[in-house]
Amino acid sequence: MLQGLVPSIAVSFKHTLEEAPEEGPDKRMKRDEGQHIAINIANLDSEYTPLLHGYKQNSKYEMLKAQAVEKCGWFAAMAELPEWVTLLDKVWRMTGFAKMSPKHPLPQRISHFQSLAQQIGIERSHGMAIFQNKAGVSLDAADEFKIRESADRCCRLRYQGNSHADQIEMSR
Numbered sequence: 803m804l805q806g807l808v809p810s811i812a813v814s815f816k817h818t819l820e821e822a823p824e825e826g827p828d829k830r831m832k833r834d835e836g837q838h839i840a841i842n843i844a845n846l847d848s849e850y851t852p853l854l855h856g857y858k859q860n861s862k863y864e865m866l867k868a869q870a871v872e873k874c875g876w877f878a879a880m881a882e883l884p885e886w887v888t889l890l891d892k893v894w895r896m897t898g899f900a901k902m903s904p905k906h907p908l909p910q911r912i913s914h915f916q917s918l919a920q921q922i923g924i925e926r927s928h929g930m931a932i933f934q935n936k937a938g939v940s941l942d943a944a945d946e947f948k949i950r951e952s953a954d955r956c957c958r959l960r961y962q963g964n965s966h967a968d969q970i971e972m973s974r
Contacts, residue, residue, distance in 0.1 A: 866972050870963040871913055876955055881908035889945055893918060896933040896941075912952050919953035922946065 871877065880886045890911050894902040901914035918933075922941075925932050932941055941949075962969040 863972065866963065867960055870959045870968055873964050874959055877909035877912045880912050886912060886948065889948055892939060895937060896935045896939050913956050915949045915952035916956045919949050922949065
């Protein structure tokens with residue numbers, strides 16, 4: 803909209819805790835010899851903002867998300883398979899990630915593979931060894947496939963639930 807109204811003025815997006823661009827003597831923000839409009843998209847003084855993460859810290863959404871995971875049954879079914887239990891133990895040894903701790907129920911641990919899938923993507927994009935550890939334990943392709951499968955299912959459940967009706971309710 804701003805580019806339609808003022809096409810010759812540069813536009814950028816910033817968070818409130820970011821440093822403002824250099825300001826001219828008349829206190830108007832300058833950029834590349836022209837005026838500049840900085841659009842504040844988030845206030846990082848708080849952990850989440852409604853604009854970017856409206857679903858966070860919403861008790862009804864949290865309840866719907868928990869119900870969707872519970873009704874799914876997939877995580878509980880995978881927890882019955884020895885290869886998934888072996889993978890959970892392997893990941894716990896490799897990472898020490900608190901959500902992978904054996905003190906948590908197996909289905910719950912499997913549902914937290916989404917965090918691991920994100921970390922795998924980050925490490926891979928930086929050319930790092932995946933979950934490098936002193937014991938020299940590593941994931942094979944089948945392990946990574948299981949982690950991705952669980953992460954994908956978890957994402958779908960978080961935002962879509964188990965049915966079209968769930969999705970409509972969660973999106974509210």
